[in-house]
Amino acid sequence: xxxxxxxxxxxxxxxxxxxxxxxxxxxxxxxxxxxxxxxxxxxxxxxxxxxxxxxxxxxxxxxxxxxxxxxxxxxxxxxxxxxxxxxxxxxxxxxxxxxxxxxxxxxxxxxxxxxxxxxxxxxxxxxxxxxxxxxxxxxxxxxxxxxxxxxxxxxxxxxxxxxxxxxxxxxxxxxxxxxxxxxxxxxxxxxxxxxxxxxxxxxxxxxxxxxxxxxxxxxxxxxxxxxxxxxxxxxxxxxxxxxxxxxxxxxxxxxxxxxxxxxxxxxxxxxxxxxxxxxxxxxxxxxxxxxxxxxxxxxxxxxxxxxxxxxxxxxxxxxxxxxxxxxxxxxxxxxxxxxxxxxxxxxxxxx
Numbered sequence: 001x002x003x004x005x006x007x008x009x010x011x012x013x014x015x016x017x018x019x020x021x022x023x024x025x026x027x028x029x030x031x032x033x034x035x036x037x038x039x040x041x042x043x044x045x046x047x048x049x050x051x052x053x054x055x056x057x058x059x060x061x062x063x064x065x066x067x068x069x070x071x072x073x074x075x076x077x078x079x080x081x082x083x084x085x086x087x088x089x090x091x092x093x094x095x096x097x098x099x100x101x102x103x104x105x106x107x108x109x110x111x112x113x114x115x116x117x118x119x120x121x122x123x124x125x126x127x128x129x130x131x132x133x134x135x136x137x138x139x140x141x142x143x144x145x146x147x148x149x150x151x152x153x154x155x156x157x158x159x160x161x162x163x164x165x166x167x168x169x170x171x172x173x174x175x176x177x178x179x180x181x182x183x184x185x186x187x188x189x190x191x192x193x194x195x196x197x198x199x200x201x202x203x204x205x206x207x208x209x210x211x212x213x214x215x216x217x218x219x220x221x222x223x224x225x226x227x228x229x230x231x232x233x234x235x236x237x238x239x240x241x242x243x244x245x246x247x248x249x250x251x252x253x254x255x256x257x258x259x260x261x262x263x264x265x266x267x268x269x270x271x272x273x274x275x276x277x278x279x280x281x282x283x284x285x286x287x288x289x290x291x292x293x294x295x296x297x298x299x300x301x302x303x304x305x306x307x308x309x310x311x312x313x314x315x316x317x318x319x320x321x322x323x324x325x326x327x328x329x330x331x332x333x334x335x336x337x338x339x340x341x342x343x344x345x346x347x348x349x350x351x
Contacts, residue, residue, distance in 0.1 A: 019296050037312065038313065055118045058114050069101065093163075120203075186281045
């Protein structure tokens with residue numbers, strides 16, 4: 001019996017050590033590449049032509065808050081894996097960081113669902129979407145998301161949420177606060193930031209794919225003769241019409257790029273977010289008091305979920321040729337030196 005217990009304990013210890021090593025290596029890789037990718041994405045999303053589109057503005061906000069969320073995860077990662085506390089203070093580590101993690105994650109979840117909903121409305125209701133899918137409405141929704149998320153998680157600032165005797169963030173036993181944090185909150189949060197966004201994103205993504213297929217069928221069914229007849233009656237295009245056509249093509253390319261980015265965003269969200277949210281449900285009813293095992297598993301799943309908050313740039317580069325083209329153009333613009341002429345030599349153009 002003792003030998004069996006020793007073998008099991010040794011196997012568990014080896015598994016925990018392997019989990020710690022893999023979490024350390026993968027965590028360093030994920031967080032470092034995530035910050036780099038988010039910075040490169042930011043260079044693209046701050047462009048005026050993308051910020052003028054509601055989808056582009058939503059992606060910009062998602063990029064910013066994904067970076068904030070990564071920063072909050074880094075603090076817990078350093079504490080769990082390396083036992084390094086950025087600020088050894090219970091108010092910062094146990095209250096502020098947990099509040100920031102949950103609030104930023106919720107905002108990102110809402111923004112991810114908004115991106116899919118925005119592109120769905122544009123494909124399903126092209127005329128009405130001009131009134132619905134505006135930058136002003138995006139800002140309004142963003143303000144609502146922030147107010148809800150910031151307010152909903154304020155309970156993390158409860159004065160009982162402090163370090164325990166082992167120096168770990170812990171909820172006192174027994175207490176209403178612990179019951180809410182471990183048993184009541186996880187199911188609510190699971191529905192808010194996992195179930196509802198996934199339903200919205202999958203539904204909108206599926207409908208958009210259906211619309212794309214139907215559009216391709218309509219185009220392929222058009223007779224070739226009709227195309228020739230139409231081409232023969234088009235008058236010679238003027239310079240103004242050429243500019244209009246170029247603008248239309250540019251907007252169409254941006255729309256197609258954003259659509260591919262939305263579909264890639266949906267797939268990445270589902271794959272990376274569900275495991276961590278399911279584990280938080282399980283842990284609320286776990287009877288074991290082994291915090292080391294919990295903290296390592298949580299750190300690993302947090303690291304995996306953080307892939308979503310840093311993979312966007314790389315995923316968009318793979319799925320969208322137009323995104324790659326836009327990014328390369330932006331890099332060339334930043335790298336090429338543009339000398340400014342002297343003040344006295346500037347041309348004055350009359351009206």
